[in-house]
Amino acid sequence: DAEITQSPRHKITETGRQVTLACHQTWNHNNMFWYRQDLGHGLRLIHYSYGVHDTNKGEVSDGYSVSRSNTEDLPLTLESAASSQTSVYFCASSESKSGQRGNTIYFGEGSWLTVV
């Protein structure tokens, strides 16, 4: 069955280190997204991509970067991890460009990141 997987599921890192969270989907979806979720803020969009070599900033992109070199993967990099980036991170994907057609978004199970 097609799926979307995130790794690592749990990570503890030190302030200032570079961290990369992996996201891999096997649906061949064009669109991929990264969200973070914190208590009191709900899900917030970090970056998104509509296809290979396309990346866009979301609501809370400062301190994060993404690259899309193939359809299946959208890794999220924290260039210099800060304690404020301790959060749960969710990757998601959907099929085509227009959400107005009612396309479904599929989410991964989340990556719990702690920055100490």
Add this chain to the structure above:
Amino acid sequence: DAKTTQPNSMESNEEEPVHLPCNHSTISGTDYIHWYRQLPSQGPEYVIHGLTSNVNNRMASLAIAEDRKSSTLILHRATLRDAAVYYCILGIDDKIIFGKGTRLHILP
């Protein structure tokens, strides 16, 4: 972006129907109404979506007001497994923006 308004939390008894409301008074004519839910310690999952007509699937029903300024997610017979945060979202350009949703508590 069009906004949605949902109650912060609701309670329901197990095995009874649940009606989760959502207001979206600034919805545009082509915006689909999506509902997702997030179970504890999991990523959000799709529940249902619709444009103008009421919709039914195995999980729930979606009732859309005639003027499309509000909608209601209906769980016909709530179980303890339905305890989750429910998000009402208007799909815009595929970058779905989540609000805070409604936390549904199911009482045994």
